[in-house]
Amino acid sequence: EDQVTQSPEALRLQEGESSSLNCSYTVSGLRGLFWYRQDPGKGPEFLFTLYSAGEEKEKERLKATLTKKESFLHITAPKPEDSATYLCAVRADRGSTLGRLYFGRGTQLTVWP
Amino acid sequence: GEEVAQTPKHLVRGEGQKAKLYCAPIKGHSYVFWYQQVLKNEFKFLISFQNENVFDETGMPKERFSAKCLPNSPCSLEIQATKLEDSAVYFCASSQTTPNYGYTFGSGTRLTVV
Numbered sequence A: 001e002d003q004v005t006q007s008p009e010a011l012r013l014q015e016g017e018s019s020s021l022n023c024s025y026t027v028s029g030l031r032g033l034f035w036y037r038q039d040p041g042k043g044p045e046f047l048f049t050l051y052s053a054g055e056e057k058e059k060e061r062l063k064a065t066l067t068k069k070e071s072f073l074h075i076t077a078p079k080p081e082d083s084a085t086y087l088c089a090v091r092a093d094r095g096s097t098l099g100r101l102y103f104g105r106g107t108q109l110t111v112w113p
Numbered sequence B: 001g002e003e004v005a006q007t008p009k010h011l012v013r014g015e016g017q018k019a020k021l022y023c024a025p026i027k028g029h030s031y032v033f034w035y036q037q038v039l040k041n042e043f044k045f046l047i048s049f050q051n052e053n054v055f056d057e058t059g060m061p062k063e064r065f066s067a068k069c070l071p072n073s074p075c076s077l078e079i080q081a082t083k084l085e086d087s088a089v090y091f092c093a094s095s096q097t098t099p100n101y102g103y104t105f106g107s108g109t110r111l112t113v114v
Helices: none
Strands: A003-007 A010-014 A019-026 A033-038 A045-050 A056-059 A062-066 A070-075 A084-091 A101-103 A107-112 B005-007 B010-013 B019-024 B031-037 B043-050 B053-056 B065-068 B075-079 B088-095 B109-113
Touching: A003 A084, A003 A101, A010 A019, A019 A033, A019 A084, A033 A062, A033 A070, A045 A056, A045 A062, A070 A084, A101 B043, B005 B088, B010 B019, B019 B088, B019 B109, B031 B075, B043 B065, B043 B075, B075 B088
Parallel strands: A010 A107, B010 B109
Antiparallel strands: A003 A019, A019 A070, A033 A045, A033 A084, A056 A062, A062 A070, A084 A101, A084 A107, B005 B019, B019 B075, B031 B043, B031 B088, B043 B053, B065 B075, B088 B109
16 A cells, blocks of 8 residues: 655754655556645645655755655745745556645644744 | 636535536646545546546546536536535546656535535
């Protein structure tokens, strides 16, 4: 069974204190790993897609990396506005499940001044 | 427009009543997905469409849930005879092609069944 596990469930950082969020997955035939940001009362906002082990992508203070079993979302010198829930999802196309994403339960990040 | 528009934002129904949710995908996007988000951020896939055709409905409890995407109309998700456990936020997402670049999600409809 495909599984996506995120850790930690919650993370509190002081402004400027860098850290990493983890997403481990067990899925056959990975067709992409996605990172989303979700603010309270809103839909997930797309951040990155990673396709193959060794791939890295960056956007402002965020950097996502991928290995064969897990992905990390590194946050460098976070600011309070980075506070949100970060969701990881994987896509494993098998015939009729094209495009379906399997989500982890997210890491709730709080950055305090 | 460049956003996925979901209506209504909030919906309250008595147990056993019908609920209907709407989603207008981004113009030009041919794939539409419905997800249910319950407590603790658990996302459950419900159904996907390629244009007006159902692509994958294996996540949907068909005895009470139905969905449509008709040309020139918003897509809809209907729940007959709602139950307390249907209380959740329902998200619609659309994608231009097979979603290699991630979907664009709407802001969701919060359904509360009382």
